Amino acid sequence: MALDFTFTEEHDELRATIRAFLAEHSDELAVRAQMATERGYDPEVWTLLAEQLGLAGLIIPEVHGGAGMGYVELLIAMEEMGRALLCAPYLGTAVLATNALVACADAATQKDLLVQIAAGRAIVSLAHAEPNGRWDLAGITLRARAKGDGFELDGTKTWVLDGHVANALLVAARTDDGLGLFRVDARAEGLSRALIPSLDTTRKLATVELAATPAKLVSRGDQTANLERALALTTCALAAEQVGGAQRCLEMATDYAKTRLQFGRPIGSYQAIKHKCADMLVTVEFAKSAAYAACFAAANDAPDLLEAAALAKAYCSEAFFKVAAENIQVHGGMGFTWEHPAHLYFKRSKASDLLFGDAAHHRERLADSIGI
Known part of the structure; x- marks a missing residue:
């Protein structure tokens, strides 16, 4: 099924709004502060996400107090959250639980829990x-x-x-x-x-x-079928988040390569670093293609959603891990320090790889699905 991966002006405005919000509320200091707590997120930021941006209810139907948007909008939100390493119960509540409720739950439960999720009142x-x-x-x-x-x-x-x-x-x-x-x-x-x-x-x-x-x-x-679909939809969203993290790692590496001087010239001018950054770019762009294909398939209720989700999760998991590791290498000794944020993305990349099954698991699912 041919899909048009075109973003509208409204989509661009949504991305800019979310990025500005996260720049203010999910910078490195905020991430480090929340990751050190047992709760793992800032309730005030979660309330702002729900009330001011409507992101907690982004894919919740309007009848239940949500924005009633689709997976293209969720793709944008997840990509930006992955880029900022947002510490929030977004994937678990606003994506996974919401998908399960919409797909499986009775009307009374949907009316109760979806309304609370959209308002930011329930995890x-x-x-x-x-x-x-x-x-x-x-x-x-x-x-x-x-x-x-x-x-x-x-x-x-x-x-x-x-x-x-x-x-x-x-x-x-x-x-x-x-x-x-x-x-x-x-x-x-x-x-x-x-x-x-x-x-x-x-x-x-x-x-x-x-x-x-x-x-x-x-x-x-x-x-079984409804939960399978809910998990596939969530996997699409996670792939988009992985793309956002990989993109940020690429930007960190290239920015450093442009400004770090060695023997009087930027290290990015040396062939070894130049080729490494070029390979990172290619990996990120392929990951975007896979994640975008899956999320647009979800938005269009495509019949090959399960296959697209498995492919996206398999590729984006390995892509994020590779780019996060290469980002550390480009930064050299500084990239290994606790004070530098590179290790935060590296750890997120590995944990996200394992969440809902690693790349090998999803390649096997894809192979079974298409009869290989």
Whole structure:
């Protein structure tokens, strides 16, 4: 399916607005301050994102208080957030949980939670991955147990985005009808949550323990296909974020190569550095093509969305990691220091590579999907 990757003047204005906002509220000092906290984000900045820019509800339908926009607009937002290393529960709440709610949840749950997310009043996390190390839905073994008019859950969910601070959890579990989506209140009996020490402290992940925890089934029938789509859409958004981070690393490297003098001339004039920066540029541009193709496919409800998402995640994961590593090399000894921001992007690149499955995982999914 041929897609037109054209941005309008409104898209350019949206990008400029978000970039200006992040320059003020997510500079390096702000990132370092929030990554050192257990919560991992600034509630005041999150409120501003929701109330002033409407970004928390960017892809939430207008009927539920959102902006009702699509994946082209989300692409722009995620690219800029990745560029700024924004510390916020955006990917987990405004993207992943929102997609799961729109795809799977009943009308009452959507009306309740989507309205709160759009207003910036609730952090909602989807818990689907388990300690078996699998990211695909076939790896879900947790089974809901009927009790009275509701259900109970016993088991462990891991790598839950912002799960330690979420006001509500959406837990994927097996039922007699297939895969179901359950709502668990943050104060529910038998629920315990713990922050996972991770390489990338700019994005918080948690382990969720459920012990006879009461849960409400908020979906009907088997939700495997709907959750698969929700994860694919989120993967598209993550690829866009990776592109933003890679672009910033490229800019950092080229700016330094232009100003750092060695033997009386900029190091960028030497062939080794010149070729390295050129290779970084090519890698970033290819990553943009992959991420843009996936997000435009999502915006146009293309039939090959799952394939486009897998391709984008596979390529953008490796591209971001490569460019972040090369950025450190261009900066030389200074690039290895804690004081320089290069390592923050390097750590984000590796953590993002593993989130929702690494490049090899998504290449395998792509190969299975197209019958190779």
